[in-house]
Amino acid sequence: MKPSNSHPFLLGLLLCLVASISPVLAQRNLSLSGRVSSSSERPNQGAALALDNNPETYWESESGEAPWIAIRLPGATEITGFTLNFYPGGKPAGGVEFQYLLNGEWRTFHQTTGNEAAEVAVSFEKELLTDRVRLLASESRSLRITELALWGQQYVDEGAGEVMPLLVNQSGYNLNRPKRFTAPGVADGSPFAILEKKSGKEVFSGSIFGEKGDFTPFNPESNQEFLVVSGNKTSFPFRIGPYWLERVSYRGMLDFMMGARHYVGNVSEKRVLSFAWRDGDFFNWSMQSLVALYAANPAAFERMEITGTYRANDSFPEDYRGLWGALEPFSDDTPDIVQLIHWDADVKVSQQLDHEMQKAELAHFLYAWPFLSRWLPRQNFDRVYAYTRSVWTKESVSSHATSQYDLSPEHDLLALKTRLGSTKGEMPPGFSVIPNLMMYEVAKREGDPEAEVYFTAAYRQMEWMIAHLDWEDPMTTKGQRMSEHLTLRAFAFFGQQYPDRHPPGLNGKVEEWAAWMVERSNNLWDFRKYADDEWTPPGWNETGNILGFPAAIFAANTILGRDHRLASRLEEIAWAHFENAFGRNPTGRHFSFKGPEEVEGVDLGWYSRHKGGIGLLEELPFVFDGSPKNFHYPNQPEAGDLGWTEGWVQFNTAFNTSMAYLANYYTHLAYSTNESGDLLIRLEAPLNFYPDLKEPVTVQLSLPSGENIAVSLQESSPFSLALEGTLEKKASVLVSGDQVLPLDGQSQVKLSYGHGFFEKCIWIPVK
Structure with missing residues (x-):
């Protein structure tokens, strides 16, 4: 049955607990199917x-601590009560707290005293x-328990609804990219077919293995909708473009960011x-996500409709003065994405935000200035730089620039920086590397x-990461939740931008990471697990981690190279995480x-x-509201709407970053010449969105x-991944339309697309 509120903490506030000295009458002893852990145990007296349902045996903790014993159940469970039996030869605990896990914290549900x-x-x-409970004694002494039984x-969730038996990306797939689906419970070797939805015509076939199918080779040049079918099972329809x-x-990405701005968004x-973003705190990574997006695919954002305008601070009430x-x-002609970058920098400087992660974000603005200066006044750079x-080296943080989540020493x-953050995502390893570079x-x-001091700091930090980060420990990877991508992006930036100056061991460290990610993704969803026995960070809403993980993969693959033995599998895993957000997951639902x-x-x-919530984000477009929790995996859709659900700016900026690294990874430039010596220029980049429309770029x-x-x-x-153009070569000039480029004895010209660390360029001989 489904409670009136599906969030355990809110539900707990409403519950009245009744203690009784008589045994609990309940459905069954859930403890027998659980996995147990404890604060400590004495030899031969394990938790x-x-x-074990045997009153003659008991768990005994060490003395000198407040002992606890925890039970992890196989999935989401309605616990109606518990019984606790102390060993007759020991003293019972005078006080115990019955707790459950939520957002990485143990929260007390019931307390017994005296x-x-x-x-x-x-x-x-x-x-x-819940699926995890803990019994914590209030006294610091040894404890003996013969039986802890949970009842329920x-x-x-009766409102979970039916889940399609074959799970796909409900919206669609990209041409010439990995395309996979999940078929829970379908036997190895079972055939599947791709059908045109309208005609029912079979256009591709294959076999299912490991409860999943692959139709990557199917690349139709068509606007048709398709279905995956296997026996009497089918999927939602989807397109391929x-x-x-x-x-x-x-x-949608930009519309969300426009509306989520603090003060001037859809809520004032x-x-x-x-600070700059509602519920953004100091670790939302917005600036770097926006700079990366624009740098990777500038034409796509420059051609988009401009929806924003400048909102002057003096047009707001008096108590808003100075906030920007x-x-x-x-x-007025500034693209929306540049307006958003300007907004973020303006708030940080206006409010003099000096938390290390806030000021680190400003480095992205300064670095991007050569391609932002087309739109912004020089005063912007001068003010931000000063x-x-x-x-930059200020050790303390102003009280107005931080929050209770600050872990920075x-x-x-x-x-x-040697301290790792928690699963809140507030302090990922290596966050200072790219800003210093x-x-x-x-x-x-x-x-x-004094420029070299920044490089030296980044070098020391990368050295430490190579020597000390343990990829087997989830707290260095998925445990950093939606901030994990900063770590691998630091490796990629250093390795790509300074191939002859980065610390030794960088490439090998990335390869080790890649091997762990592949191992943890060997399942029916191609989903990178938290650990061998955990799918997601325990007790957390990890939506942003799934959305940001592709950025980490594409960053790693730029170091490994496309021919590396793990590169193609990592690429599949990256796309599987996009697919997960679009419905290829145990709930069968899109995250929005x-x-x-x-x-x-x-x-x-x-x-x-x-x-509601701090961000008031529910009315914005393109909010990522929730994702499957640990108890939904590997395939328990009946858990339904269980666990915390709430959009967060940090989730969207993680997706922004993945989309930036996706664009960069698949952007290529090429050229050729014809018999007349004319140049044929070819750009492959995410620019052809609508096959029925002409979408030229320069x-x-x-x-x-x-x-x-x-x-x-x-x-x-119409369905090409590339755009092409021709330059006519006449004597010592190149001609493009009515433009002429005199060569004046030059032997080569530079062709480029993108900016900064995402710039792609080739040198073309013209003699």
């Missing part, structure tokens, strides 16, 4: 003896809904734990004689509650959305002297 009885039985008026039944994921995501109300406005406004330099960004480049560009109305092709959205062709011309490119065919 498992408290769950106990002297050898047997304690508790019945709950309403059930506790496996949870079934040149850049389908980008097509259904790009606009001031919120706690919020230190940076001069952008021009502020960032003034606080100090805030000097040149200092070595970016400040190194900015300082060199500005003629700062409003997915069916907002995302083209999505049939079934998340069960619910959180209304790329830059430049001389070493700096002179350049824009070259217009068109899709080579």
Whole structure:
């Protein structure tokens, strides 16, 4: 049965617990199917003896501590009560707390005090809904327990609804990319077919192994909807397009970020734990996600409709004064993505935010200045640069710039960072590496004689990571939740940008990481697990980790190289995580509650959305509301709408970052010449979203002297992944439309797309 509120903590606030000295009458002893752990145990008196249904055996803890014993159940369970029997030869605990795990914390559900009885039985008026409980004694002494029995039944959400027997990306797949589905319970060797939905015609076939199927070779040039069918099982319909994921995501990504801004978004109300973004706190990584998106695929964002305008601070009430406005406004023709970057920097400088992660974000703005300066006043750079330099090595943080989640021992960004954050995601390993390397480049560009100090700090940090990070420990990877991608991106940035200067062992460390990720993804969902015996971080809503994990994979693959033995499998896993967010998961649902109305092709959205909360995000488009929890895996859809559900800016910025690294990974430039010596330019990048429309873009062709011309490119065919254009070569000039580039004896020209660390360029001989 389904309770009135499916979140255990909120449910717990409403429950009245009744203690009784008589045995609990319940369905069955759940402890017998659970796995037990404890604070300690004495030789031959292990914790498992408290769950063996034998009154002659007992668990005994060490003395000198507040002992606890914990039980992990196979899945979500309605616990109606418990009985506790102390060994007759020992003293009963005078006080115990019955706890459950939520968001990484043990929360007390029931407390007993003043106990002297050898047997304690508790019945709950309403059930506790969880999969992990713990009994904690209040006294620091040895404890002997013969039996701890939990009473209740496996949870079934009657409102979970039917799940399709074959699970796919409900919206669609990208042409010439990995395309997989999951078939729970289907036997190895079972055939499957891809059918055109409209005609029922079979257009591809294959076999299912490991409860999943692969139709990567199927790359139709068609606007048709397709179905996967195996026997009497079928999937939701889906489409396949040149850049389908980008097509259904790009606009929504920006619309979410526009609306989620603090003060000037769709809600003007001031919120706690919020600076530039509502409920963003100091570790939302928005600036770097936006800079990466723009750097990777600038044409896609420059051609989008401009929906934002500058909101002057002095047009708001008096108590909003100074919250932004230190940076001069952008021009009216500024793309939305650049407006968002400007907003983030403006709030940080205006409010003088000096938490190490806030000021580290400003390095991305400064680094990106050469490609932002087209849109923004020079004053913006000067103001941000002066502020960032003034606080970069500041050890303390101002009280207004931090929150209760701050774990930083100090805030000097040149200092070595050796502390790992918690599963909250607030302090991922290596978060200072890219900012220091970016400040190194900015300082060199500005003629700062002290530039090398930034490089040295990044080098020391990377050395430490190579020597000390243990990939087998989930707290260095999935345990960092939606911030995990910062770690592998640091490795990739250092390795790619400084191939001859990075610390030794960097490539090998990335290879070790890749091997662990492949091992932990060997399952029917191609889903990277938290650990061998855990699917997700215990007790947490990990939505952003799934959305951000592809960024880590594509970053790693730039170091490994496409020919590496693990690269193609990692690529499959990256796409499987996008698929997971779009319905290929045990719940069969897209992560967004409003997915069916907002995302083209999505049939079934998340069960619910959180209304209110710190961020007030529920009315925004493209909110990622929830994802399957540990008790949904490997395939328990009947758990339904269980566990915490709430959108968070940090989830969306993780997805932004993955989409940036996705674009970069698949962007390529090439050229050829014809018999007349004319140049044929070819760009493969996520730009052809609509096969029925012409979507031209321009790329830059430049001389070493700096002179350049824009070259217009068109899709080579309606479903092409590439765009092409021709430059006519006449004597000592190149001609593109009405533009002329004099070669003046130059032997080569540079063709480029993208910016900064994501710039792709080739040098073309022209003699």
